[in-house]
Amino acid sequence: AKELGRNNLQFYAAEMNARADNRLQLENRLRRALERGEYVLHYQPKLDLHSNAIFGVEALLRWESPELGLVSPLDFIPVLEETGLILPVGEWVLSSACRQAVAWQRMGLPLRVAVNLSARQFQQENLAGRIGEILRASGLPAKFLALEITESMVMANPGQVVDTLKQLKSMGISLAMDDFGTGYSSLAYLKNFPIDSLKIDRSFVNELPDNSKDAAIAKTIIALAHNLNLQVIAEGVEHRAQADFLRAHGCDAIQGYLVSRPVPAQQISALLQNSDFA
C-alpha cells in the first residue's frame, strides 16, 4: 500500500499501545513476584568424572507465576535486566542459594553452589562487598560459592570487571567462565581473568561424539583449560556416549540431563542419598 489509511494508523497505534500495556503488565508482575515470593531456585548437580561424585550444583532461577505458570528464565531475565530488577532479584538468588548450601552442609552434604551473574550486576558499585555481606549473613564459607560469568557480560567494562573478579577470587569464591567458546575474544579473557574453570557450551556437546568438528573443539577446550591450570566442565550432557567421550578426553566434570535435570532443593538431597553418584 502506498499510503496507510486513517483506520490502519489507528489500528497500528492501538496495537502498539496493547504491546506497551503487556510489557508494563509483565514488568509489574515481575516486580510483585519478588514481594510475593514467586521466584524459586532449582538446582542442577555437577558430577566429578574422576571421583564419580556430585560435588556441586548450579542454581537456576524460575518464576512460579499465578497467572502464567512456571516461566523459563530465558523469557523473563532479559526484562529483569532492562528494568534493573535483576539487582534485587540477583541478590535474592545469591542469598537463597547461600542459605540452601548452609542447609545442605548441616545435612552432611558439603555441596558447592554456583550462581549465575548478569552483566548488570557487574556494573553495580561494590559487587564484591555486597557478596561478602551475603556470605556473612548466611554463614556460608566462601569456598562453597562459585560464580558463573559469561564472556559477553564482561565486554562492557573489562578493566572494572577484572578488579571485581580479583576481589571475589581473593575472598575465596571460585569463578567459572560460562558458555565458553560462544562469545568474543575468549582467549584474551582467559589471559586476564582470574578464573578457576571453563564450562564448555552445550552447543559443542550436543552432537558429541559423532560430529568431528565438535569433537575437535571439545578436545581442544579441555587441553586449553588444563594447560592454563583450569578445571573444565561440560554442560548439556544428555547421553552416555557424550559422557564417555568427555571422560576419555580428560574432562573434569559434567552437568546435564544425563545426571539430572534442574530440580527443587529437596530432590537434590534425595538424589545424593539414593544414587550411585554419591
Ligand code: C2E
Ligand atoms: P546457563 O547458565 O547456560 O544454564 C544452563 C541451562 O541449560 C539451564 O537452562 C539448564 O536448565 C539447561 N540445561 C541443563 N542441562 C541440560 C541438558 O542436558 N540439555 C538441555 N537441552 N538443557 C540443559 P535454564 O534453567 O532455562 O536457564 C537458562 C539461562 O538463564 C541460564 O543459562 C542462565 O544464563 C540464565 N539464568 C538462569 N538462572 C539465572 C540467575 O539466577 N541469574 C542470571 N543472571 N541468569 C540466570
Ligand code: CA
Ligand atoms: Ca550457568
Ligand code: CA
Ligand atoms: Ca552455561
Ligand code: CA
Ligand atoms: Ca549455555
